[in-house]
Amino acid sequence: MADLGAIIIELVLYLIALLIIAIFMKIALGFFSNSKHTEFGQVFLTSFLMMLILFLFDFFLPGLLGLIIALILIWLLISGRHHTGFLGAILITIIAIVLYIVVAIIIGLLFGITLIALF
Numbered sequence: 205m206a207d208l209g210a211i212i213i214e215l216v217l218y219l220i221a222l223l224i225i226a227i228f229m230k231i232a233l234g235f236f237s238n239s240k241h242t243e244f245g246q247v248f249l250t251s252f253l254m255m256l257i258l259f260l261f262d263f264f265l266p267g268l269l270g271l272i273i274a275l276i277l278i279w280l281l282i283s284g285r286h287h288t289g290f291l292g293a294i295l296i297t298i299i300a301i302v303l304y305i306v307v308a309i310i311i312g313l314l315f316g317i318t319l320i321a322l323f
Contacts, residue, residue: 226251
């Protein structure tokens with residue numbers, strides 16, 4: 205039963221991460237004028253597939269090798285679904301992560317809490 209509880213907690217955390225990723229990826233896609241399918245539903249589906257890839261590789265192949273393979277698959281997914289190219293997908297990922305960090309720091313400063321530990 206404890207294993208079921210741990211799985212449910214991990215799935216809830218992945219769902220929260222999915223919503224956060226979808227929001228910041230939508231913003232990051234807005235910086236690329238040639239990107240297609242930038243509606244929130246399309247971005248949410250891409251984010252869902254990204255989280256599924258991350259979950260499966262984290263579950264079946266944990267570690268750095270699994271992360272590298274998952275990132276390559278995610279970048280191929282982004283470039284294929286949104287027509288940004290492979291380097292554009294990498295830039296979208298970097299922009300989304302930087303936006304998340306900046307927003308987390310600002311919200312953390314406003315409310316006096318730590319949302320992300322950088323060091």
